[in-house]
Amino acid sequence: MAEPLVMRVRAALNSVINPTSGRSIIADGAVQGLAVKDSVVRFALEAKPGAERESQALLEAAKEAVLQVDGVTRVSCVATAHSAGSAQKPAAATPPPAGGHANPFGIKKKPAIETAAEAMSGVKNLVAVASGKGGVGKSTVAVNLAVALAKAGLKTGLMDADIYGPSLPTLLGISGKAEIRDSKIIPREAFGVKAMSIGWLVDESQALAWRGPMVMGAIRQLMSDVDWGTLDILLIDTPPGTGDAHLSLIQSKRLSGAVIVSTPQEMALADVRRGAALFRKTETPVIGVIENMAWLEGPAGGKHFLFGEGGAEKAAHELDAPFLGAVPLYPDLREASDEGRPLAATDHPAAEVFETLAKKIAAAIQP
Ligand SMILES: Nc1ncnc2c1ncn2[C@@H]1O[C@H](COP(=O)(O)OP(=O)(O)OP(=O)(O)O)[C@@H](O)[C@H]1O
Ligand SMILES: [Mg+2]
Numbered sequence: 001m002a003e004p005l006v007m008r009v010r011a012a013l014n015s016v017i018n019p020t021s022g023r024s025i026i027a028d029g030a031v032q033g034l035a036v037k038d039s040v041v042r043f044a045l046e047a048k049p050g051a052e053r054e055s056q057a058l059l060e061a062a063k064e065a066v067l068q069v070d071g072v073t074r075v076s077c078v079a080t081a082h083s084a085g086s087a088q089k090p091a092a093a094t095p096p097p098a099g100g101h102a103n104p105f106g107i108k109k110k111p112a113i114e115t116a117a118e119a120m121s122g123v124k125n126l127v128a129v130a131s132g133k134g135g136v137g138k139s140t141v142a143v144n145l146a147v148a149l150a151k152a153g154l155k156t157g158l159m160d161a162d163i164y165g166p167s168l169p170t171l172l173g174i175s176g177k178a179e180i181r182d183s184k185i186i187p188r189e190a191f192g193v194k195a196m197s198i199g200w201l202v203d204e205s206q207a208l209a210w211r212g213p214m215v216m217g218a219i220r221q222l223m224s225d226v227d228w229g230t231l232d233i234l235l236i237d238t239p240p241g242t243g244d245a246h247l248s249l250i251q252s253k254r255l256s257g258a259v260i261v262s263t264p265q266e267m268a269l270a271d272v273r274r275g276a277a278l279f280r281k282t283e284t285p286v287i288g289v290i291e292n293m294a295w296l297e298g299p300a301g302g303k304h305f306l307f308g309e310g311g312a313e314k315a316a317h318e319l320d321a322p323f324l325g326a327v328p329l330y331p332d333l334r335e336a337s338d339e340g341r342p343l344a345a346t347d348h349p350a351a352e353v354f355e356t357l358a359k360k361i362a363a364a365i366q367p
Contacts, residue, residue: 005071006036012065013043018058020051025062030055032080033203039073040180041066044080044202047214055079056217074183078202079214113216116224117252123157123231125256125365127287128249130279132271134240137292138261139167140337141327141354142237145259147344148351148358149233150192157187157234159222160197161245163215167237168197173340177201184227191345196226215244223252233365242278250282256365257287259324262312264291264305272315287324287364289316290357294326303328324360327353 003011013034014026021028025045034043045062047055059079066075120126129142142158150156160168169175172190178200179186185201187194198218228234239245249255258279262272276286291312295303306329316323330350336343343350 005039005069006034008069009036009041009066009072010034012069013062016058016062016065018054020054025058030058031062039071040076041072041074042076044078047079052079052214056214059217074180076180076185076201079217080202111251113220113223113248113252116220117254119224120228120234120254123228123234123254125233126236126249126252126254127233127256127361127365128161128236128238128246128258128279128284129261130238130242130246130258130275131240131261132242132273132275133262136240136261136263137327138240139171139237140333141261141290141292142235143168143171143337144342144344144350144354145358145361146193146195146235147191147342148354149235149362151344151355152358152362154232154362155230156193157228157231158193158195159226159234159236160195160199161219161222161236161249162239163198163218163245164239166197166199168195169199170340171337171342174200181227185221185225186227191342194228194231196222196228198222216248219245219248219252233362242275246278250279250284255279255284257285259287259361260289260321261292262289262315263293264295264307264309264311264326269311269315269318272312273319276319276321286319286321287361288322289313289319290324291326293329296329322360322364325353325357327357 010026013031014024016025017023018025018028018030025031030046032044032046045055045059056079059077063075063077066072129138129145131138139162146156146158158168160166172188172195174188174190178188178196185196187196188200189195236249238249260272260275272289279286289312293307295305298304313323327350330343332348333343333350344354345351
């Protein structure tokens with residue numbers, strides 16, 4: 001009887017040698033969570049601290065090796081950072097790039113992220129939802145805007161570029177792993193929106209341990225390996241601040257624009273400025289600023305400005321960027337979000353607020 005596929009996959013991985021240790025990645029215990037289902041192989045490759053780049057090359061080599069195994073049609077693999085203490089010496093030298101990516105002559109190649117983005121040829125507009133600061137409601141706003149855009153008749157997608165803390169599985173109320181068909185990851189569908197998050201590709205504990213180079217790799221995968229099909233707009237929920245995920249998106253040269261979310265505090269001004277500056281510097285248009293948690297409506301009507309009034313609007317004017325509007329603080333928005341029920345899909349007053357904002361964004365990208 002032929003050897004089981006998983007054994008042959010293991011043997012293939014065992015042939016991949018880490019030049020730093022001189023041992024195979026199996027012998028090093030670097031391959032984790034190896035799973036073979038039908039013809040699809042999944043695993044994680046653990047990177048030692050300080051050797052993340054080397055791990056990316058090893059990951060490519062491991063992927064190549066597994067793809068050579070008869071009966072394997074697809075490999076879904078990620079590099080994760082070393083989880084526990086046991087510090088290792090950083091690798092002495094960069095190993096030879098594996099998997100045919102050698103570039104010994106220093107010839108300038110198109111950045112991989114640009115090539116990955118080209119796979120999304122059916123996606124007309126990519127729009128990043130960003131903020132300078134964390135916890136201002138980017139993910140909540142992104143999900144509800146996506147639902148509102150879909151309701152307005154646009155073919156809408158939603159990509160979760162927050163690799164460390166993916167929100168979409170919770171906000172859309174979808175758990176489990178994504179399906180892979182014909183070597184492509186199939187987006188999940190909810191409320192008329194096609195969505196993909198790293199949370200549906202790897203375990204949460206792994207995602208948390210990712211490091212810079214892997215963030216770029218993950219974003220590349222979310223662009224090129226997902227079957228986005230034809231979309232009018234792909235909203236991208238980004239992590240707080242301006243880090244690797246933002247740089248990857250900018251380097252992809254595919255962003256039509258960015259929407260900045262802010263809270264009303266005067267303090268937020270500085271964050272909006274910082275968030276907008278990154279996009280401006282790279283000539284990505286700032287479609288506009290949304291003020292979130294703008295006020296709390298009293299039981300008898302009337303607005304309570306808990307965090308001050310009009311900070312984001314002022315910031316928008318100062319930046320010469322359009323002010324798109326404000327989203328009040330709705331106590332039930334948080335509850336509904338936690339239950340995976342975007343209020344934009346209901347008859348809650350918030351739905352109208354998001355519809356108005358969505359129309360402005362639609363008008364900006366489809367003048
Ligand atoms: N308008 C709102 N009214 C009430 N609660 C809100 C509102 N917007 C966001 N929230 C709540 O605030 C919290 C933070 O929101 P969210 O996770 O969307 O922020 P974020 O900017 O994406 O955070 P991070 O920077 O961590 O990614 C959540 O509990 C969310 O439900
Ligand atoms: Mg978020």
